Amino acid sequence: MIKFFNISSIFVWIEKLINFINSIFFILLLIAISIALIFSPADYLQGDSVRIMYVHVPAAWIALGSFSSLALLSFLNFIFKIKNLSLISKSIAPIGLMFTFLAIVTGSLWGRPTWGTFWVWDARITSMVILAFFYFLFILSHKLILDEEKANRISSLVAIIGFINVPIIKYSVDWWNTLHQPASIKITGSSTIHSSMMLPLLLMFFVLILYCALIFLMKYKTEIIRIKKKNLKRL
């Protein structure tokens, strides 16, 4: 187990994983996109604009999921000061920010034909903007603070405080009146998405997760290389 987290052996593993994901990613992407955009049925009410959902919903899930993992890693890092954790969270943050933006932009594009407006300040959308803000703060604190120890400490605090926002986003549609519809896929109980639309949604989610893994591994690799080159900070 210790050996697995050793930096040189992890490097070989990263390389292998990247190659593996690369070999299956584009085929899966093609399949998922063609099912989502062509073969899946249109919605009875929204028509073809339902297809935006196949990007919007996975993007929002990933944005929330990666912030949760960011918070967990930061929590452990703040207490135990494990340098590897800060490298991992540093590599996760840009992906999360990108998917938060993606969720906001696709949601806005979907809102125009269905709601009749690009933008409203309801609880769900506002809390998503706050999430993007926290991601931004996290990344900025690593970029702007030169003292690494201090940067780690502050970014960890940002992630931990920002994590309070995650359940607020999740339950905003239940706690308050929002224009955004409540969740269709529930952890308990049956979901209100028909199975012919559920399949492309889950496929797109899987493909986007693969994409995240790919970007994460590449970024993680560069972070390790950077440390190796400096040759002063051992993990």
Next chain:
Amino acid sequence: MLTKKVKKRASFLSALLCLSVIAIFIILKSLSSNILYFKSPTDIKNVQDLNLSKKIRVGGMVKKNSITVKNEEIIFIITDFKNDLKVSYSGTVPNLFSEEKGVVAEGKLQDKKFFIADRILAKHDENYMPPELKDIMKNVK
């Protein structure tokens, strides 16, 4: 593993987390009426000091068989199945605006029973299904 420093940091973090959760809870609680994107007809009925000059949003379901169109003016009834509110609007409505669907109207109250909207937003519900299925469901009903 659990040195004194680690314990100190852990307790600092948990104290910070507790405090900020409480702070945010209090903030959200006090702001809760502002966070609501729209009011329901019941909220309107229960409101004490009616401010007719202030723009508000009202939301709910469009009541069945309530939409009437005359001279570019659309009159319909918003309901939350307890109370109703009559809404008048002139302009274009979103595609998804129809009876028994969610709607949010932005505008000013005339009195507790009548509302003049200058913007209509359609609220989509959480149901997604292909059109064929919807037809089948209608026939079963």
